[in-house]
Amino acid sequence: MNLLLKISFIISLICNALGTEKKIIPDFRKTSADLQLPPLVDEKFGPGIRTKARNPEDAKGVYHVLYLPSDWKAGKKYPVIVEYAGNGPYRDKNGDVSSGHVEGSKLGYGFSGGKGYIWICLPYLNSSGTKNVRKWWGNAPEYDPMPTVKYCKFTVRRICENFGGDQKKIILCGFSRGAIACNFIGLYDDEIAKLWAGFIPFSHYDGVRKWAYPGSDKKSAIGRITRLRGRPQLILSESPANNQLTRKYIESLKGIGTGQLTFMDSGFRNHNDEWVLRPSEARSFARQWLKRIAPILE
Numbered sequence: 054m055n056l057l058l059k060i061s062f063i064i065s066l067i068c069n070a071l072g073t074e075k076k077i078i079p080d081f082r083k084t085s086a087d088l089q090l091p092p093l094v095d096e097k098f099g100p101g102i103r104t105k106a107r108n109p110e111d112a113k114g115v116y117h118v119l120y121l122p123s124d125w126k127a128g129k130k131y132p133v134i135v136e137y138a139g140n141g142p143y144r145d146k147n148g149d150v151s152s153g154h155v156e157g158s159k160l161g162y163g164f165s166g167g168k169g170y171i172w173i174c175l176p177y178l179n180s181s182g183t184k185n186v187r188k189w190w191g192n193a194p195e196y197d198p199m200p201t202v203k204y205c206k207f208t209v210r211r212i213c214e215n216f217g218g219d220q221k222k223i224i225l226c227g228f229s230r231g232a233i234a235c236n237f238i239g240l241y242d243d244e245i246a247k248l249w250a251g252f253i254p255f256s257h258y259d260g261v262r263k264w265a266y267p268g269s270d271k272k273s274a275i276g277r278i279t280r281l282r283g284r285p286q287l288i289l290s291e292s293p294a295n296n297q298l299t300r301k302y303i304e305s306l307k308g309i310g311t312g313q314l315t316f317m318d319s320g321f322r323n324h325n326d327e328w329v330l331r332p333s334e335a336r337s338f339a340r341q342w343l344k345r346i347a348p349i350l351e
Contacts, residue, residue, distance in 0.1 A: 078291075078292060078320075078321065078322040079320070079321060079322065080147065080321065080322055080323060081319075081321040081323050081325070081327060081328035081331055084321075084331040084332065084333070085331065086330045086331050087330070087331065087332055088162065088163060088166065088167070088329075088330040088331075089330065090103065090159060090162055090330070091103040091120070091167070093105055093118070093156055098119070098121060098216075099121060099125075100121055100122065100123050100124065100125040100126075101121070101122070101123035101125075101167065102120070102121060103118060103119075103120045104118065104119045104120070105117075105118055105156065106118065106119045108204075108207065108208060108211065111182075111204075112182070112183040112184065114183055114184035114185060115176065115178060115182070115183065115184060115185060115204070116155070116176065116185065117155055117173060117174060117175050117176055117208055118155050118156050118158070118173070118174035119171075119172075119173055119174075119212060119216075120161070120162065120167075120171070120172040120173075120174075121171060121216060122165065122167060122168050122169055122170055122171065122172075123167050123168050124168050124169065125171070125216075125217075127217070128217065129217055129350070130217050130218075130219045130350055131169065131170060131171045131216075131217055131218060131219060131349070131350075132169070132170050132171070132218075132219050132222035132223070132224070132343075132347035132348070132349060133170065133171045133172075133173060133209070133212075133213065133218040133219065133222065133223045133224070133347075134160075134161035134164060134165060134170050134171070134172045134173070134223075134224050134226060134343075135161075135173045135175060135205075135209055135223060135224065135225050135226070135248075136158045136160055136161045136172065136173065136174045136175070136225075136226050136227055136231065137158070137174075137175060137177070137225075137226075137227035137228075137230065137231030137234040137235070137238065138151070138152075138153060138154065138155055138157050138158045138174065138227070138228065138230065138231050139151035139153065139157075139227075139228045139229030139230045139231055139256075139326070140153050140187065140188045140189065140229060140230040141153020141154065141157070141187045141188065142187065143229075145324060147322065147323060147324075147325075149323045149324050149325035150325065151228070151229065151325070151326075152187070153186075153187030153188060153230075154185070154187060155174045155175065155176045155185060156174065158174040158228070158231070158326065159228075159326045159327055159329055159330060160226050160227070160228055160231075160253070160255060160326050160329050161173075161174070161226060162329075162330070163326075163328075163329025163330050163336060164226070164253070164329065164336070164339050164340060164343055165340075165343070166340070169349040170343070170347075170349070171212065171213075171216060171217070171218050173208070173209065173212055175201075175204065175205055175208060175209075176201070176204070177189065177190035177191075177201045177230075177234075177238075178190065178191070178200040178201045178204055179191060179192050179200070180192040180195065180197040180200065181200070182200035182203070182204070188230075189230065189264075189265065189266050190234075190238070190266075191266075193265070194265075195267070196265070196266035196267060198237065198238060198241060198268075201238055202238055202241045202242070202245055205238060205239075205245060205248075206244060206245055206248070209223065209248055219347075219350075220248075221250065222250050222346075222347035222348070223248050223249055223250055223347070224249065224250060224251050224252065224253060224343065224346065224347050225239045225248075225249045225251075225252050225253075226252065226253035226254070226255070227253075227254060227255070228255045228256060228325075228326040229255075229256050229257055229324065229326075230257070231254075231255075232254035232255050232256050232257040232258060233254070233257050233258065233259045233264070233269075234259075235252045235253075235254040235259070235286075236252075236254075236258070236259035236260070236274065236277050236278060236281075237259045237268070237269075237274075237277065239252065240259075240277040240278065240280040240281060241277065242280075243280060246280040246281075246282075249284065250284065250346055250347050251284055251285040251286065251287070251342075251346040251347065252284070252285070252286040252287070253286070253287045253288075253289065253339065253342075254286065254288055254289065255289040255290070255291075255319070255326060256289070256290055256291055256295065256324055257295075258288060258299040258302065258303075259274045259277060259278070260273075260274025260275065260277075260278065260302060261298055261299055261302045271302075275306060275309055278306065278309065278311065279309060281311060281312055282312065283312035283313065284312050284313070285312060285313035285314070285315070285342075285346055286312070286313070286314050286315070287315045287317065287338075287339060287342050288314060288315065288316050288317070289317055289318070289319055289335060289339070290316075290317075290318055290319065291318065291319050291321060291322060291323055291324055291325075291328075292318065292322065293318055296316050296317075296318060299316070300316060315342065317335055317338060317339075318335065319333065319335045320333045320334055320335050321333070
């Protein structure tokens with residue numbers, strides 16, 4: 054072995070011993086997609102149809118997206134996946150994007166494969182509740198979440214009543230801003246907290262760091278996580294480093310409000326929810342987790 058090879062070998066051993074060898078995390082684009090979102094239509098409902106929908110009482114600028122599974126039949130009960138989108142417009146050096154629009158969400162479709170689960174993508178509303186917003190919720194600098202919280206409570210129950218959603222099997226998920234919203238919106242008060250059987254936040258977690266909106270501090274976040282009351286969360290991240298930050302934060306709470314928490318990396322480097330349209334170990338695990346927490350009636 055020549056001198057350069059010896060030096061390289063020794064450095065490799067030292068890096069391995071210290072746990073500092075950098076793992077190359079792949080881009081999701083190197084894996085072929087096996088799912089494609091159904092086209093978005095307007096106010097048309099049926100099996101396998103992804104619909105831009107409105108509540109009759111709401112202003113024109115307020116809407117959500119509803120997908121009925123391809124095996125949907127009237128009169129049957131189905132578990133429900135509710136999803137919140139990331140902030141937008143967003144683009145990073147890897148070419149990952151987020152529009153911030155409700156119709157940009159993908160997690161629920163990837164987790165379900167389009168079958169067995171009703172999928173609802175909910176908006177964040179401005180402070181007057183008259184328009185969907187692309188960044189955080191409410192209007193700056195107050196970022197009032199109440200119109201968003203109110204819309205969630207009403208719309209989820211309305212869809213369950215009208216389309217056979219099982220109110221005991223509702224999962225809340227979200228990407229980036231939506232991951233934070235799993236707790237910030239989903240556990241905002243006792244009433245909304247009762248909706249959920251479990252949660253899947255991907256990339257970020259309420260309370261880990263402070264953001265632009267009021268109530269992002271750790272003390273406020275602790276008040277929300279106490280409403281978790283032992284329910285399961287599958288906490289996903291695009292990197293081990295981000296997941297470690299969330300683990301460290303939750304461990305600092307010394308068990309306050311936490312429950313059945315599972316941590317997992319997506320397996321891709323991307324700050325982007327499009328990875329879920331491709332096969333992966335994380336997606337397979339999430340599907341099994343879903344079937345355990347919110348099983349489909351055969």
